[in-house]
Amino acid sequence: DAGVIQSPRHEVTEMGQEVTLRCKPISGHDYLFWYRQTMMRGLELLIYFNNNVPIDDSGMPEDRFSAKMPNASFSTLKIQPSEPRDSAVYFCASRLRAGPVNTEAFFGQGTRLTVV
Amino acid sequence: GNSVTQMEGPVTLSEEAFLTINCTYTATGYPSLFWYVQYPGEGLQLLLKATKADDKGSNKGFEATYRKETTSFHLEKGSVQVSDSAVYFCALSRNTGGFKTIFGAGTRLFVKA
Numbered sequence: 001d002a003g004v005i006q007s008p009r010h011e012v013t014e015m016g017q018e019v020t021l022r023c024k025p026i027s028g029h030d031y032l033f034w035y036r037q038t039m040m041r042g043l044e045l046l047i048y049f050n051n052n053v054p055i056d057d058s059g060m061p062e063d064r065f066s067a068k069m070p071n072a073s074f075s076t077l078k079i080q081p082s083e084p085r086d087s088a089v090y091f092c093a094s095r096l097r098a099g100p101v102n103t104e105a106f107f108g109q110g111t112r113l114t115v116v
Numbered sequence: 117g118n119s120v121t122q123m124e125g126p127v128t129l130s131e132e133a134f135l136t137i138n139c140t141y142t143a144t145g146y147p148s149l150f151w152y153v154q155y156p157g158e159g160l161q162l163l164l165k166a167t168k169a170d171d172k173g174s175n176k177g178f179e180a181t182y183r184k185e186t187t188s189f190h191l192e193k194g195s196v197q198v199s200d201s202a203v204y205f206c207a208l209s210r211n212t213g214g215f216k217t218i219f220g221a222g223t224r225l226f227v228k229a
Binding site for chain 2: 004033042043045048056091093095103104105106107108109110
């Protein structure tokens with residue numbers, strides 16, 4: 001398996017523009033997570049899905065952030081409008097619920113977002 | 117609630133030194149515990165894990181033992197290498213009552229030649 005695939009790897013955009021980050025989880029995984037990593041706040045969980053349904057979005061910072069998972073192999077995280085303080089590395093991770101031996105999450109390479 | 121606390125970095129060591137990075141957790145029930153490593157410019161990779169009390173996870177010379185009595189999962193390596201320079205994250209997750217993985221703040225390790 002190719003692992004969790006995120007695109008783009010790098011995104012530079014101007015303040016006020018819409019940004020869409022994409023994620024393809026590992027096939028067969030039924031949990032998908034979006035994290036944000038910054039120097040100030042470390043690794044923050046934004047939202048996670050189970051079987052394509054959002055379960056907990058309490059980490060989404062503002063209404064400008066939205067996430068969707070239209071099917072088991074694709075998810076998006078959208079920021080509209082973007083602001084400079086959204087600059088961070090955004091990670092997608094997936095996980096399989098299959099009992100105690102398969103509980104680790106697998107991470108993508110991340111998308112480094114810079115809003116100028 | 118569930119949480120993970122790990123020692124603040126950065127930790128700077130000379131090559132072949134002994135490494136310990138402390139990690140303690142708070143959780144209800146019986147979580148699984150993990151150490152992840154993040155190399156510069158990359159995502160997090162699982163380094164090792166333990167799924168029940170007294171289990172020892174090990175990989176690439178790193179070890180950690182699940183201590184329920186002290187709610188700890190300290191990471192150790194007997195002889196570090198320059199290539200071990202990275203950020204290390206302690207984490208926990210549960211298979212009941214919520215499935216999100218909770219991470220510590222991360223500890224940056226620098227190993228000097």
